[in-house]
Every structure is written in structure tokens, then in C-alpha cells.
Amino acid sequence: MIWRWFSDRVLFYEGSTRGAAILRILLALLLWTRWGTDVAPFVDASPARLALAASFYLSTTGMLLGVYSRISTAWAAATVLAMVFWFGPNGVEPWTHHHTAILALSTALCALTPCGHSYSWDRWRALKRGTAPVERAPLWGMRLVGLHVSTVYFWTAWDKSFWGNISGDRLEMAMHTLYLGSDASTIPGFHTAMMLASVAVIALEYFFVVGLWVRRWQWWTFPLGFAMHAAFFILLPVGTFTATMFALYIAFVDADALHDWLDRMGGDT
Numbered sequence: 001m002i003w004r005w006f007s008d009r010v011l012f013y014e015g016s017t018r019g020a021a022i023l024r025i026l027l028a029l030l031l032w033t034r035w036g037t038d039v040a041p042f043v044d045a046s047p048a049r050l051a052l053a054a055s056f057y058l059s060t061t062g063m064l065l066g067v068y069s070r071i072s073t074a075w076a077a078a079t080v081l082a083m084v085f086w087f088g089p090n091g092v093e094p095w096t097h098h099h100t101a102i103l104a105l106s107t108a109l110c111a112l113t114p115c116g117h118s119y120s121w122d123r124w125r126a127l128k129r130g131t132a133p134v135e136r137a138p139l140w141g142m143r144l145v146g147l148h149v150s151t152v153y154f155w156t157a158w159d160k161s162f163w164g165n166i167s168g169d170r171l172e173m174a175m176h177t178l179y180l181g182s183d184a185s186t187i188p189g190f191h192t193a194m195m196l197a198s199v200a201v202i203a204l205e206y207f208f209v210v211g212l213w214v215r216r217w218q219w220w221t222f223p224l225g226f227a228m229h230a231a232f233f234i235l236l237p238v239g240t241f242t243a244t245m246f247a248l249y250i251a252f253v254d255a256d257a258l259h260d261w262l263d264r265m266g267g268d269t
Contacts, residue, residue: 015255145150168195
């Protein structure tokens with residue numbers, strides 16, 4: 001019974017490819033947002049960095065436009081993974097941040113999806129030739145993207161599950177660093193609010209490990225997740241992390257329901 005569920009819902013699960021294509025496009029834009037300026041020639045014109053810039057711009061442009069989509073996405077993934085795990089530890093420390101690692105790994109997982117079957121130059125070329133593939137394919141790669149999101153939530157919550165964070169002290173220190181300065185806060189109930197916020201975030205992150213997968217819960221788990229990440233973006237220096245998580249949520253959306261909705265919105269191409 002477990003094998004049948006795994007086979008039907010994961011290994012051989014098929015659906016519309018539009019969600020994977022949208023994820024490809026969103027991730028390409030996020031890669032430009034995070035690294036587009038960092039790799040520009042005016043920042044560093046050394047031979048190694050010029051080669052990196054060429055690899056980055058060519059691969060991400062192909063990824064965005066869907067030109068040999070899976071190859072371009074895999075190329076982009078290899079490039080940014082090298083940035084995170086090689087260039088970062090060897091002199092570009094901001095590239096080693098866990099937010100950049102999440103974005104790079106998400107790109108690698110996107111390359112395992114049928115991300116070129118929809119909204120791509122690949123599909124346009126196939127339509128011109130009369131050989132366009134059906135916008136339906138195995139989506140086990142999108143399941144891996146969803147597992148990636150669950151893993152991010154679990155280990156993020158696990159990392160926060162110590163008394164210094166549960167007590168609110170860590171969040172209170174962050175608020176003083178960013179907003180209040182070094183003097184003790186005189187706001188009534190401030191410490192209690194920080195403790196409640198810390199506990200709420202940890203509880204939500206543990207819950208999202210499983211809760212995002214349950215379709216009948218998504219009408220309220222999605223808004224909760226969006227609200228939490230929006231608060232992170234507004235209140236804390238999280239960079240592209242919020243937008244990355246917003247994009248990755250598409251892995252949990254029913255692929256065929258998304259296809260039908262896009263048709264109703266005029267997205268049938």
C-alpha cells in the first residue's frame with residue numbers, strides 16, 4: 001500500500017508542466033536579482049570572474065527564455081553552486097549565506113523538472129514545427145522541490161529550538177540591533193511579545209514541514225506562510241529568501257488545477 005501511494009503520488013505522478021515552467025522563470029529572475037550585479041565585469045574584471053560572469057548571464061538568460069530549458073537550468077545551477085561552494089569560501093563571503101544556498105539548490109532541483117514543456121522557446125519552436133509536446137509529464141522533480149521546502153522548514157525550526165531563541169532573547173537582540181539601539185526597551189510587554197513571536201515562528205515552521213502537503217489545508221497554510229515570510233522581508237534583512245520561498249510554494253499547488261486556472265485567465269498557449 002505504501003509503495004502504491006509512493007508510485008502514484010511521487011514516482012510516476014504526472015500533471016501539467018506549467019507550474020514547473022513558472023518556477024523556472026521565477027528562479028531565473030531571482031538569480032538575476034541576487035547575483036546579477038555581483039558578477040558584473042565592473043565589480044571584478046579578473047579572468048576567472050569574467051568567465052563566471054559569462055557563464056552566469058548566458059545560462060540564466062537561456063533559463064529565463066526556456067532555450068534548451070533543462071540544459072540551461074542545469075548550467076545555471078552548476079554556475080551558482082560553484083559561486084556558493086567555491087567562490088564564496090574563497091573570498092566572496094556573502095555568497096556562502098544559507099539563503100543563497102537555498103536558491104542555488106532550488107535551481108538544481110528545477111533542472112530535474114519538465115520545465116521546458118510550457119512557456120518556453122523550446123515549446124514555441126516545437127509549435128512552429130508542428131511537434132509541440134503535450135503540456136503533461138512526470139512531476140517527480142516538483143516533488144523533490146516540495147521536499148526541499150519541507151527540509152528548509154524542519155532544519156530552520158530545529159536550529160531555533162533552543163532556550164535563547166524560545167525565550168525571545170534572540171529576537172529581542174535582533175530588534176535592538178536593527179531598530180532600538182543598545183538601551184533597554186521601555187515598550188510595555190516587549191519581551192513577552194518577542195517570546196510569543198519566536199514560539200509562533202518555530203511552531204509554524206515545524207507545522208509547514210507536513211502542513212503544506214495537505215491540499216485541503218492549503219487555503220489557510222499558504223496565506224500563513226506568505227504572511228510569515230512577508231513579515232521576515234519587511235522586518236529583517238533576509239534578501240531574496242522570502243521571494244524564493246514564495247516561488248517554491250508552487251511545488252505544492254495541484255498542477256492540473258493550476259493549468260485549468262491559467263486557461264480561465266487566458267493563459268492557454
